[in-house]
Ligand SMILES: O=C(O)CCC(=O)C(=O)O
């Protein structure tokens with residue numbers, strides 16, 4: 275059965291720790307992941323104070339004059355770090371369909387606690403995954419972003435544990451595959467529209483995400499997901515997070531779970547909804563050397579493995595290569 279709406283799932287029974295509570299959350303998550311690939315989570319244990327602080331400092335960053343933001347511009351096409359200006363990226367590039375640039379600007383960071391001198395982080399395969407971050411001058415922005423990255427890493431581990439239970443695996447099955455994850459935290463700022471968008475130009479064009487899961491905190495409506503060929507609104511529930519699956523998790527589960535197309539639509543230009551919008555987006559991606567092999571429990575005689583094994587790092591880089599084929603020097607999220 276396909277869910278026609280995005281379910282809201284209370285994580286409290288999981289965190290309370292009883293076997294029944296954990297099993298009930300895992301069942302609800304399994305249903306959401308099979309049918310729509312999106313869920314909204316409440317009682318996620320991330321302090322409101324941290325979310326508010328990161329949101330406010332990010333708003334202050336995007337309010338700076340362009341040259342100050344350009345001072346922390348993305349260093350290289352293959353390094354998703356620092357600032358990207360409005361219309362420099364189109365998420366649909368990754369879908370082999372070049373579209374006008376998205377109506378958003380962004381600031382991105384990668385892992386913040388890379389130990390100096392550990393060869394794991396410097397190997398050829400580590401590639402640009404541990405590229406150094408570039409930071410604006412405000413030390414409070416750096417501190418809050420670093421704290422948020424750590425909080426999202428913890429929440430992602432809890433979600434991956436729930437995923438393990440939902441897939442009938444031992445609860446900690448994913449733990450050693452995500453303990454040196456190569457995730458990205460990106461703040462997206464969608465300016466208020468001042469002129470009509472180009473044909474086909476959106477705040478974020480239709481795309482699916484790449485990795486294991488994405489945790490989104492939007493500050494207003496606009497996010498839509500496809501289900502049964504229709505675009506539906508993702509409910510905007512203040513204080514909650516939106517979680518969606520990425521392509522890597524779809525592959526890991528041999529398509530039992532779905533990574534769904536989604537987009538952010540423009541508000542009507544002459545309406546009170548024409549406001550700027552900001553979202554905090556954490557793209558979770560397992561360790562670069564974690565092997566993604568279709569899980570045996572998701573295979574059967576009728577449904578043998580559909581994908582060859584691939585490392586998480588190579589899976590991510592393959593998305594980047596696909597994009598540069600289309601002449602984009604900018605990478606999608
Ligand atoms: O801003 C949002 O609500 C979602 C953005 C998104 O889907 C993405 O950046 O991958």
Ligand SMILES: [Fe+2]
Nearest residue numbers: 481482483536
């Ligand atoms: Fe997305």
